[in-house]
Amino acid sequence: MIKLIKSTFYKEAEIKQKLCKFILNSSKLSIGEECKKFEKKFGKYQQRKHCVMVNSGSSANLAIIQALLNLGKIKIGDKVGFSAITWSTNVMPLMQLGLIPIPIDIELSTLNVSSKKFLESLKNHNVKMLFLTNLLGFCDDIDNIKEICDKEKIILIEDNCESLGTIYKEKKLGNYGLASTFSFYVGHHLSTIEGGAVTTDSHSLDTMLQMVRAHGWDRNLTERKQLKIRLRHNVNSTFYSRYTFYDLGYNLRTTEINGFIGNLQLKYVDEVTSKRRNNFLRMAPPIYGKTDRYIPIKYNHIDFLSNFAVPVICRSKEIRDQLVEKCKNKLEIRPIVGGDMVMQPFFKKHMPHTIDAFQNSNAKFVHEQGLYFGNNPELTKKEMKQIVDIFTR
Numbered sequence: 001m002i003k004l005i006k007s008t009f010y011k012e013a014e015i016k017q018k019l020c021k022f023i024l025n026s027s028k029l030s031i032g033e034e035c036k037k038f039e040k041k042f043g044k045y046q047q048r049k050h051c052v053m054v055n056s057g058s059s060a061n062l063a064i065i066q067a068l069l070n071l072g073k074i075k076i077g078d079k080v081g082f083s084a085i086t087w088s089t090n091v092m093p094l095m096q097l098g099l100i101p102i103p104i105d106i107e108l109s110t111l112n113v114s115s116k117k118f119l120e121s122l123k124n125h126n127v128k129m130l131f132l133t134n135l136l137g138f139c140d141d142i143d144n145i146k147e148i149c150d151k152e153k154i155i156l157i158e159d160n161c162e163s164l165g166t167i168y169k170e171k172k173l174g175n176y177g178l179a180s181t182f183s184f185y186v187g188h189h190l191s192t193i194e195g196g197a198v199t200t201d202s203h204s205l206d207t208m209l210q211m212v213r214a215h216g217w218d219r220n221l222t223e224r225k226q227l228k229i230r231l232r233h234n235v236n237s238t239f240y241s242r243y244t245f246y247d248l249g250y251n252l253r254t255t256e257i258n259g260f261i262g263n264l265q266l267k268y269v270d271e272v273t274s275k276r277r278n279n280f281l282r283m284a285p286p287i288y289g290k291t292d293r294y295i296p297i298k299y300n301h302i303d304f305l306s307n308f309a310v311p312v313i314c315r316s317k318e319i320r321d322q323l324v325e326k327c328k329n330k331l332e333i334r335p336i337v338g339g340d341m342v343m344q345p346f347f348k349k350h351m352p353h354t355i356d357a358f359q360n361s362n363a364k365f366v367h368e369q370g371l372y373f374g375n376n377p378e379l380t381k382k383e384m385k386q387i388v389d390i391f392t393r
């Protein structure tokens with residue numbers, strides 16, 4: 001059986017050994033220097049001024065939305081567009097925090113929202129923010145989407161949990177919007193076991209994210225920023241300042257263990273993304289070449305494709321069902337990400353009215369006729385041949 005995920009992190013044996021030593025020699029394992037180091041390095045890797053590390057990609061999504069609400073950049077009751085094919089915890093925080101999620105359909109050719117689909121949605125909905133998912137390392141014309149957002153004063157945030165490392169038009173995905181979120185869960189491009197981050201160039205967003213991450217207090221801010229906020233709120237005694245809560249927050253902190261792993265994994269990030277890209281280029285063309293069976297995904301507009309799974313969209317439900325049978329005990333497969341969010345029970349329960357207006361979508365098609373298998377850096381040539389054979393013979 002070729003598993004979806006082959007290891008907890010890249011170079012697992014080496015990392016585990018180093019981790020044991022690190023834990024034995026550390027006097028502090030709660031958030032500290034290793035996490036700070038990771039934030040600095042990851043920010044540099046992503047070419048962003050700020051990076052705030054949290055305990056998951058889901059927490060990163062929750063944090064950015066809460067931060068935007070705290071700053072008044074969006075308000076309760078505002079409509080927020082999101083990619084109809086995404087992960088549950090991309091949409092759930094929108095609902096939990098009192099925003100109205102508007103599903104936007106994706107293109108079958110790229111699995112992502114295009115400017116065309118976005119414009120179609122804008123005809124019916126006055127959205128204040130677009131929470132765009134860059135699905136499985138791919139994108140559509142995100143540059144045009146950004147242009148529309150700029151023109152219409154719509155805040156663009158990218159959920160880049162699945163596309164770390166992809167470069168489109170010489171820019172890394174995750175750098176098109178005001179901020180972007182990342183997941184470092186096992187199986188993603190870079191694993192810290194559990195983990196996530198928000199990156200941005202905005203100083204005010206960075207400050208707010210630091211407070212949202214930890215209880216709404218100011219302890220993780222620089223001294224200058226602490227002074228400023230304390231002055232504004234008339235907090236002039238150290239006795240109280242450490243226990244003053246300035247705005248709505250959570251505890252989304254990560255630990256030094258995750259920070260330490262992240263720092264080690266970052267050294268290999270280019271190696272991992274290159275291996276995965278090469279794997280993709282070995283497996284996808286012969287599979288997508290079977291155009292009578294599959295709808296090929298377009299990727300030649302992307303400068304560097306970085307993904308952790310290979311999606312296959314079947315021309316019929318029968319073909320998909322046959323494949324599910326064929327893969328049993330041979331290749332671990334699963335639906336495309338979280339599928340069409342509109343078809344999920346939580347969405348039907350809380351957003352029943354949206355569903356009527358979102359029928360016959362490409363997202364539904366992908367939900368019902370798509371699947372993916374893992375694209376691990378540890379895949380062998382023999383395994384890749386076996387995979388291609390399953391889909392092409």
Ligand SMILES: Cc1ncc(COP(=O)(O)O)c(C=O)c1O
Pocket residue numbers: 056057058059061086087089090133159161162182183184185195196337
């Ligand atoms: C698009 C997307 N957003 C958010 C998440 C959540 O990340 P995490 O599992 O780290 O909470 C995922 C998870 O895979 C995802 O695919």
